[in-house]
Amino acid sequence: MESWHRNRLSAGQAEFVETRLPGVRFLNDLSWNLVDTAVLEVAHGQGRYVIKAAGPSNRHIRRELDAHEAWTEAWARQERAPILVHANPSLNLLITEYLEGYLVEGSAAEYESGTYLQAGQLLREFQAQTVRTDSRYEAAATEKAMAWLETPHRIEESVAGKVRGVLAAYRPEPVPVVPTHGDWQPRNWLMNGAELRVIDFGRFEFRPAISDFCRLAVQQWRTRPELEAAFFEGYGSDPRGSRLWNITLLREAVTTAAWAFQVGDREFEKQGHRMLADALANYRTGSSPMLPAQPGNFG
Structure with a gap:
């Protein structure tokens, strides 16, 4: 279990990801490493995804979920913002589609x-x-x-x-x-x-x-x-x-x-x-x- 997420996720977070993206493969660590938010680029099947996860006291994941749940849809439909595919608020974790661009x-x-x-x-x-x-x-x-x-x-x-x-x-x-x-x-x-x-x-x-x-x-x-x-x-x-x-x-x-x-x-x-x-x-x-x-x- 530890090989793909390199200890950036808790056991519960990693288990949630693996149930939603069976056979998930690690590609890149995109974290800023200033706070405890982990940002991981992964692959599943033919698709690429971004996992964002943090500890229980981190408020940023909840804010991001609030944005995706009600306010980013217009951008996402135009491929101008990521599409949310899975989330678990209790684990402070979300998964979006990977957005191409530099x-x-x-x-x-x-x-x-x-x-x-x-x-x-x-x-x-x-x-x-x-x-x-x-x-x-x-x-x-x-x-x-x-x-x-x-x-x-x-x-x-x-x-x-x-x-x-x-x-x-x-x-x-x-x-x-x-x-x-x-x-x-x-x-x-x-x-x-x-x-x-x-x-x-x-x-x-x-x-x-x-x-x-x-x-x-x-x-x-x-x-x-x-x-x-x-x-x-x-x-x-x-x-x-x-x-x-x-x-x-x-x-x-x-x-x-x-x-x-x-x-x-x-x-x-x-x-x-x-x-x-x-x-x-x-x-x-x-x-x-x-x-x-x-x-x-x-x-």
Whole structure:
């Protein structure tokens, strides 16, 4: 039993896979190895599949299942996202069909405008499936950022103090929330020919639509405004508003810096500290340079 999954799955998880995919064969370990999520490419018969599994305290598999069960069908029908074939929530495990394509991150496609045009179109389609008002989201997100500051991190105390001051002064209001991917960036995109595809829904959640712009805004868009322009051409509008956008970027920066330190991702931690500096600079100047003159609303 151990030969095909290389001890990445529990005995119960491996047994479940073998009952659903008899004679399963290991092909590749695709895990990031930052958290306890195992991602294994396997073969069964003439097909290829991806197994995702984690320990009982890991919440990402449950989030991914929520996304597949209700929200990814439109993409999956177009072969733009994986199709869920088996799942066992009690074992924290799911199996999807393998999606062909190469990872956009690190490829030429990462800095091609056409990639971001498609990314905007796909995200708009995903988020537009439904919208609801959440009276607690902003308060909970702010409390969570505050809580991250009480966990181990390498944020300078002077910086942490400024962040606490901004978060404490913020007055949350009800906001519209939509289905969000949660980690919308090139490391979760595949390119198959000229077609963009989407993977990894482990951070799926209902959030404000702008939350899916954060990764891109502080990475690829930072030095390549033409990619940002292509994205919003595909998305159809730019729904960022200064108050919500700035606080979203600040909370994201805190989470990034603290989480990356705790899992030992030095490059991502460095990005988190840069995000903190930029977000606080926006508060000092009262500006948000990435905003349009007349931001639209999600609808």
